[in-house]
Amino acid sequence: MPIPANILFNALKHHKGYIRQQIATATPTTLPGLLKKLGNSQMDIYYGYLTPERLFEEVLAQIPAETASAYLAWLNGEYKEIILSDNSKWILLEGNVPGQYIHLHPARYSPESMRVKAPILKTAIACIVCHPRIVHPDLVMVNQIRKTILQLSPVKDLAQCQHLWQVMKMLLV
Template identity: 40%
Template structure:
């Protein structure tokens, strides 16, 4: 746990939308690049002007119905920044603390496969990653949803 804490801090403290659709990262990239090519938007200056005509961002719907936000990238040679749209189909909106907890639990369960995930265990893990305790799993539907998502299951109950 001590090793992952610095990495979890990089997640930040706000909310985000996690894509859980069937498109792979490569397929998402391919579809976006194809759209930009077809619309003559691959040149950096043209792309940035296109964004600026719409307050610095554009929304793009991909083949699975998911909606992606295109912005200006901040890296030198990577000027297209992409992330899932807010409340887009095939996404789950989560708080950073929920995602951090779910990742830490997933790692802990991987290392201890016979363990039962309960409120006591969650709070021990949350303490290790410097998050406040939960009253119970019933109050944290988002956490159970993210745990199920990270485990490739329909329901958190299958983790117990």
């Protein structure tokens, strides 16, 4: 998935298709390095039908992106929200990486997206990689993954896992 050079986009945090690609090649050994990139905050994951390439095309068609100065003048020190062809909403900010002046991520609670806390996403990805044929791992499996691979505290019971199941279902479908 080639990201245009001027766009700052963390696909592991924000694009279901990319996350699924990473899951397909990850192993329990490579998980800690992969999941470290997720940090500890909340994020919105786009699960719509737009491929990353199409997403970037549609974004670039709506904004002045030829130069950093044109883009930053358009932002006028704020952020902008745009709507793409599938009605998903995206936020554009000033990028903080040299050359990547367009920072892009799904809008909070946008159509075609799901708001997720990083520990839940990490747990979901790790459960899918470690137990690919199990849609609802049991409490022992979940806690073993959380403690040994993710260095996260255990959950007390499966009732606490409802959001985890939703995220796993979204990633598996």
